[in-house]
Structure formats: C-alpha cells, structure tokens
Amino acid sequence: MSQQTLDRAPVPARGHRSGLVLAIILTCQLMLILDATVVNVALPRIQSDLGFSATGLSWVMTAYSLVFGGLLLLGGRAGDLFGRRRMFVVGTAVFTLASLAGGLADSAALLIAARALQGVGAAMAGPSTLALITTTFTEAKARVRALALFSAMSSGGFAIGLIVGGLLTEWISWRAGLFINVPFGLAIVLLAPRFVPEPERRRAHLDLPGAVTGTLGVGALVFAFTHAASDGWGNAVTLGSLAAGLVLLAVFVVVEARTALPLVPLRLFADRNRSAAYVNFFLGPMAMMSMFFFLTQFMQDIRHFAALATGFAFLPMAVLIFTMSRLVPRLLPRYGPKPLAVGGALLMVTGVGWLTLLTTESTYFPALFGPLLLMGLGAGLAFAPLNVIVMATVPNEDAGAAGGVLQTMQQVGSTLGLAVLVTVFGSVTRSAGTTGAQLTVDGMTAAFATAAAFAACTVLVALTFRRATASPRP
Structure with missing residues (x-):
C-alpha cells in the first residue's frame, strides 16, 4: 500500500460514514483483545498437537500479552508522530500476517514466535484505535457513545475470545482461532485508508x-x-x-x-480522575484474568466440560458487559463516574469472592453462573466510564500516548495479574497435603481470593473520583 494512500485524509466522518468508521475501529479492537483468550480453551489440543511442555504451554498466551503490553507505549507515541491511521493500518497488517503464520505453525517454537509477532502488530495498531475515536468523534454525546462501545469491546473481548475459541476448536480446529483474524484484518487494511480520517501529526523522536x-x-x-x-x-x-x-x-x-517528548507524558497524570482511571484499568484486569484462566481449567479439568460448552459458559458475562455499555452513556452524564465505578467494583468483588467457595462438586448453576453475572454487570459499570474519563479532556497531540497508556495498563495488568495468580496457585498446590482434583481446586480458590483483593483495591481507588459530571469536551 502506497504512502500516498496512507496519507490521504478523507472527508471527516458524518452520517452513515461515522457508523462505518466506528465499525472499522471497533472490529480491530475486538480482534486484538479476543486474541488474548481465543486460544485459552484450545490449550489442551495445542499441547497435544505441537508437543508443548506443561510449563511452556502458558507462553502461548503470555507471548502475545507480554509483547502487546510491553510495546503499547511505543506504539502510542509512534501513532502521534507518524500518523495514527498509518500505524493502525500497518499494525493490523502485521497482526494479520502473524495470525496466518500462527495458524500454519507446525512446532511449538513457531507458534510462540507468531504469537509474539501478533503482539507487535497489536501494539502498533492498539493505541491508535482509541486515539482515532477521540479525534474522529468530536461531538460530546457521540464521543461518549463511541468510547462506551470501545470499553465494551475491551472488557468483553476476553469473554468473547473464549466463546469464539470454544466454537472453532470444537467444530473445526484450534488453528481456526488464528485463521479467523485473516479476513477481518484484510477488510480493515483495505477500508481504513478510504474511510477513517487521518488526524494531523507532528514529527519528533520516539524516546x-x-x-x-x-x-x-x-x-x-x-x-x-x-x-x-x-x-x-x-x-x-x-x-x-x-x-x-x-x-x-x-x-x-x-x-x-x-525527556522532551516522552512515551508517557507525566502531565497525563496531573488530573486526579484520569490518574485513578489508569490505576483501575490496571487493577481490574488483574482480578478478571482469574475468571478466564482458572475457570476454563475448572470447567474442563474438574467438571469435564467440552471446549464448546466452556466457551458458551461465559456468554452471560459477555452479554451483560455489552448491555451495560449501552446504558453507561445515559448514566454517566447524569451521575458522574464515581457511583458507577464504585458500584461496579463492589459487584466485581462479590463475584470473585463467590468463586472462593468452589469445590470439586460445584455445578454451573449457581456456583459459576452467579459469579459470571456479577462480574459482567460489575465490569460493564466499572470500566465503561474509565475510557471516557481518560480521553475526555486530553489534548489531541497526546491522544495516542493517552490511549497507549490506558491499554498498556490493561494488558500489563492482565499479564502481571495472571503471573501473580499462577504464583499463588503454584505455592498452594506445592505445599498442600491433598492430591488430585481437590488440590487443584484449593489452588484455584486461593487465586480467586487474591483476585478478590485486587478487586477490593479498585473500590478504594473508585472512591477517589470527583463527583463532577463526566461530559467530554470536543
């Protein structure tokens, strides 16, 4: 694709075009987020097909999320400097090619390398998704709506990844979970230069x-x-x-x-609400990753769910997250961020705390269904306002950096949170005197207790929000 095509700025999105622009951006965001979990339910089959060791298998997930989170700050600043639409398109192209390579991988090393390359592409495109929404949708109500939908994709994408992964693994193959990115990625690469406006950029170094x-x-x-x-x-x-x-x-x-032009301008943290939103976007995913990682294992290893049933078990959570994303644009201007964030965080604490009661005999209703409902409702309330808080008043020249920091918090929080929870799980299972399924469940409930502590911290942070109405300025 020529530089002229990438640089050509179309007429600003209006009318039906604004819907197409939003669809292009949200499709990319959903694709990037669900790939963190789309292979989760397929891990046993991946291990069998490619000969992964028990300890090496976790790198199928970690290689993607670690590279994605680690390079997001650089990707955000690169979008500010070299053009957000250009980075959006190039990053999506890299991600798409890496997805194709991962689906064709015939060894453990090649799959991990492809997952890491996916992370590179995601880090290039990811920060620009949020920045392009901020600069494209300048009218207050339209921006709040777009940011709420973006938040739904970011929070619900993890659960959708499990559902899609379960479907494809059961009906086709684990490789289909990677191949499915190819047609969507190609569509984004072809449509974005034509319809997505390119904001003004400034040239400088990359820190x-x-x-x-x-x-x-x-x-x-x-x-x-x-x-x-x-x-x-x-x-x-x-x-x-x-x-x-x-x-x-x-x-x-x-x-x-x-540094004169840093990856993370420290002025982004000068606003108290924005700083608190960043912290909660770090702590929240630390708690939520326990749901996705340990519950999928509980369903398959302890309760012997099939991959398809495991994926659909998370459907109530995903539906509630998307439902709340439609309500938050109406609630946020009326009540402000504090009641929504505090209420959502309390629901998350209750949901994760409920999971600490799991036993080897626990059934889906109500032992899993109840916590999933509470987590879906809580995440929808707690996270949807955070994107608006962060991006509402940030200067356009810092939009890419602000979006990069926000998504870095999410990705690093989920990656670091998973590492902490796996550590807790490992320490319990090594020291406990029981064996077999009960030992595994003991480790999981200890991890859930730790995740509940993370969720409790989000309540404390949410209490620091000002009560001012969060209505973004164009």
Missing part, C-alpha cells in the same frame, strides 16, 4: 530509552512472578528478575521526566 527501560522492566516483573510459580520466591533468578524489573521501571520514570 527509545524510555521504550527499552519500560518494556524490559515490565517483562522482568512478569518473568519474576512466572518463575516464582515453579521455583519459589527464594530462588536467585526470581529475586534477581524482580529487582531488575523494579530498577528498570524506576529508571523509566526518571527518563520520562527528563
């Missing part, structure tokens, strides 16, 4: 020191928690990785404070 220290710092922390799950916290490699991650992140903050 490579910040990119290196930030990415390596997050990666070291995730590796430390993952390593602790198998080798314990007394292991030298675990402690060394943890210390390196903390030092690198401290250096990252210093670099960002002294």
Whole structure:
C-alpha cells in the first residue's frame, strides 16, 4: 500500500460514514483483545498437537500479552508522530500476517514466535484505535457513545475470545482461532485508508530509552512472578528478575521526566480522575484474568466440560458487559463516574469472592453462573466510564500516548495479574497435603481470593473520583 494512500485524509466522518468508521475501529479492537483468550480453551489440543511442555504451554498466551503490553507505549507515541491511521493500518497488517503464520505453525517454537509477532502488530495498531475515536468523534454525546462501545469491546473481548475459541476448536480446529483474524484484518487494511480520517501529526523522536527501560522492566516483573510459580520466591533468578524489573521501571520514570517528548507524558497524570482511571484499568484486569484462566481449567479439568460448552459458559458475562455499555452513556452524564465505578467494583468483588467457595462438586448453576453475572454487570459499570474519563479532556497531540497508556495498563495488568495468580496457585498446590482434583481446586480458590483483593483495591481507588459530571469536551 502506497504512502500516498496512507496519507490521504478523507472527508471527516458524518452520517452513515461515522457508523462505518466506528465499525472499522471497533472490529480491530475486538480482534486484538479476543486474541488474548481465543486460544485459552484450545490449550489442551495445542499441547497435544505441537508437543508443548506443561510449563511452556502458558507462553502461548503470555507471548502475545507480554509483547502487546510491553510495546503499547511505543506504539502510542509512534501513532502521534507518524500518523495514527498509518500505524493502525500497518499494525493490523502485521497482526494479520502473524495470525496466518500462527495458524500454519507446525512446532511449538513457531507458534510462540507468531504469537509474539501478533503482539507487535497489536501494539502498533492498539493505541491508535482509541486515539482515532477521540479525534474522529468530536461531538460530546457521540464521543461518549463511541468510547462506551470501545470499553465494551475491551472488557468483553476476553469473554468473547473464549466463546469464539470454544466454537472453532470444537467444530473445526484450534488453528481456526488464528485463521479467523485473516479476513477481518484484510477488510480493515483495505477500508481504513478510504474511510477513517487521518488526524494531523507532528514529527519528533520516539524516546527509545524510555521504550527499552519500560518494556524490559515490565517483562522482568512478569518473568519474576512466572518463575516464582515453579521455583519459589527464594530462588536467585526470581529475586534477581524482580529487582531488575523494579530498577528498570524506576529508571523509566526518571527518563520520562527528563525527556522532551516522552512515551508517557507525566502531565497525563496531573488530573486526579484520569490518574485513578489508569490505576483501575490496571487493577481490574488483574482480578478478571482469574475468571478466564482458572475457570476454563475448572470447567474442563474438574467438571469435564467440552471446549464448546466452556466457551458458551461465559456468554452471560459477555452479554451483560455489552448491555451495560449501552446504558453507561445515559448514566454517566447524569451521575458522574464515581457511583458507577464504585458500584461496579463492589459487584466485581462479590463475584470473585463467590468463586472462593468452589469445590470439586460445584455445578454451573449457581456456583459459576452467579459469579459470571456479577462480574459482567460489575465490569460493564466499572470500566465503561474509565475510557471516557481518560480521553475526555486530553489534548489531541497526546491522544495516542493517552490511549497507549490506558491499554498498556490493561494488558500489563492482565499479564502481571495472571503471573501473580499462577504464583499463588503454584505455592498452594506445592505445599498442600491433598492430591488430585481437590488440590487443584484449593489452588484455584486461593487465586480467586487474591483476585478478590485486587478487586477490593479498585473500590478504594473508585472512591477517589470527583463527583463532577463526566461530559467530554470536543
């Protein structure tokens, strides 16, 4: 695709075109998010087909989410500097090619490499999705509606990935979960240059020191928690990785404070509501990942659900998240972010806390159905306002960086949260005296208890929101 095609800015979206622009952007966002979980229910078959070890299998998920989260900040700033639509299109193209390569992979190493390359493409396209919504939809009500739908895709995409993965794995093959991205990715690459407006960009450097220290710092922390799950916290490699991650992140903050055009402009955190929204977009996914990772294993390994049934078990949660996304644009201007965020967070705490009562004999109704309903309702209320809070008043020149930080919080939160919860699960199963299914469930309920603590922290953060009405300015 020529540079002229990528640079050509179409007439700003109006009327029916605004719906098409939003559909293109949301389709890309959904595709990027659901790929974090679309292979989750297929992991047993992937392990059997490609000969993964028990410990190596988790990298099918981690390789994608870690690279995605680690490079999002760089992708956000690159979109601000080189053109958000260009990064959106190029990133989607890379993601699509990587999806094709992953579906064709005939070894464990090739699949992990393809998943990592998917993460690179997602990090290039992801921040631009949110920035393009902010700069395309300038009327207040239209922007709130678009951001609420974006939030539904971001929160519900994890659950939709499980449903789609279950369907494709049961009916076709686990490879279809990767191949399905190809036609949607091609459509986005062809339609976006024609219909999605290209905002004005500015040229400058990419803050490579910040990119290196930030990415390596997050990666070291995730590796430390993952390593602790198998080798314990007394292991030298675990402690060394943890210390390196903390030092690198401290250096990252210093670099960002002294750089003229940083990956993360610290002024983004000057607003109290925006800072609290960022923190909750980090803590919330830490709690929610326990639902997706451990519940899929509980259903398949303990209750012997098929892959298809496992995927559809999450349907109530996905439906509620999307339902709430339609209501939040009406509720947010009236009540402001605080009541919605606090109420949603409390529902999430209740839902995850309910899962700590699971036993080997627990059935879907009500032991799983009830928590899934509460989590769907809670996530829809708690997360939909956060996108609006973050993007409502951010300057256009920082829109890509702001979107990159928000999605980084989500991806790094889910990745780091999963690493922490796997560590808790591993410590319980190593030290407990029971065996078999009961031992597995004991580890899962301990992980759910930890996730409930993360969710409780989101309540405390939500209490700091100002009560002012969240109505975004164009």
